[in-house]
Amino acid sequence: MRDHLNQQQYDISSVLVRDVSQKGVEAAIGKPDAVVAIGTSAARWLHKELPPSIKLLYCMVSNAGEAGLTEGRNCGGVTTDVNITQQFALIAEALPHARVVGTLYRSDSAEGKDALRSLTSGLPSGWRVESVAVNEYPSIAEAIDALTQKNVDVIWTTADQKLYDSAAVRALLLAALRAKIPVWGFSPAFVRAGALLGVGVEPRSEGAQVADLLVKSIADPQNAPAGAASPREFQIAVNLIVAEQLGITIPDSLSGRATYVYRTEK
Numbered sequence: 462m463r464d465h466l467n468q469q470q471y472d473i474s475s476v477l478v479r480d481v482s483q484k485g486v487e488a489a490i491g492k493p494d495a496v497v498a499i500g501t502s503a504a505r506w507l508h509k510e511l512p513p514s515i516k517l518l519y520c521m522v523s524n525a526g527e528a529g530l531t532e533g534r535n536c537g538g539v540t541t542d543v544n545i546t547q548q549f550a551l552i553a554e555a556l557p558h559a560r561v562v563g564t565l566y567r568s569d570s571a572e573g574k575d576a577l578r579s580l581t582s583g584l585p586s587g588w589r590v591e592s593v594a595v596n597e598y599p600s601i602a603e604a605i606d607a608l609t610q611k612n613v614d615v616i617w618t619t620a621d622q623k624l625y626d627s628a629a630v631r632a633l634l635l636a637a638l639r640a641k642i643p644v645w646g647f648s649p650a651f652v653r654a655g656a657l658l659g660v661g662v663e664p665r666s667e668g669a670q671v672a673d674l675l676v677k678s679i680a681d682p683q684n685a686p687a688g689a690a691s692p693r694e695f696q697i698a699v700n701l702i703v704a705e706q707l708g709i710t711i712p713d714s715l716s717g718r719a720t721y722v723y724r725t726e727k
Contacts, residue, residue, distance in 0.1 A: 462668030525689035537686030545583030563613030568594035696720035
């Protein structure tokens with residue numbers, strides 16, 4: 462973001478959220494034309510504390526709705542959530558016969574219901590969802606078992622930190638492998654851990670994208686960015702080790718485009 466804005470003669474000052482919270486907003490950052498929050502924690506804090514007169518944008522944010530950024534003050538930015546249509550285009554390329562998607566969600570939260578609606582609305586024609594509400598089971602392990610017992614072609618995950626902590630990720634990947642069900646991972650790290658394929662974002666690209674939004678909003682205050690934009694660029698991750706274990710052949714056209722390809726070391 463700094464490189465992008467310096468090219469257009471903007472003055473940029475970087476400040477840690479910790480320093481802003483200790484010194485106060487005005488003492489730490491003065492009265493800038495705009496503030497960009499990098500990361501969900503920074504965005505959530507600034508959304509509450511930044512004076513409404515200062516324009517707020519954000520990037521590197523996962524699930525803007527869950528972070529509270531879609532309510533209250535006007536702000537906009539770039540999330541790490543790749544467009545659902547693009548996600549399923551990749552799934553269809555890797556698994557051309559897949560038609561049934563399994564997913565875990567929380568039916569006792571607005572964010573969980575929104576995630577399920579987003580998934581359902583983004584499915585290709587002829588596809589359907591089999592969902593399991595985690596909160597309706599005594600444990601995440603039992604919810605995962607219930608999901609793997611359904612007749613699904615792929616398990617889709619989303620970056621919900623309340624749902625997928627490290628223990629839940631391990632449990633899901635192990636259960637899915639035993640059931641011979643491929644998993645779509647919401648990050649390259651998830652794919653490296655054992656998902657078949659997934660996507661991630663590159664921070665420099667996110668910085669450049671939010672810089673473009675910032676420049677446009679300052680040039681035309683009436684056209685200030687509002688809402689969460691999907692990343693315009695993303696990285697593909699493929700795990701060929703898992704593909705072999707599941708008896709799945711990933712097309713060369715897909716693995717050839719992938720930024721991360723995990724394979725057996727020779």
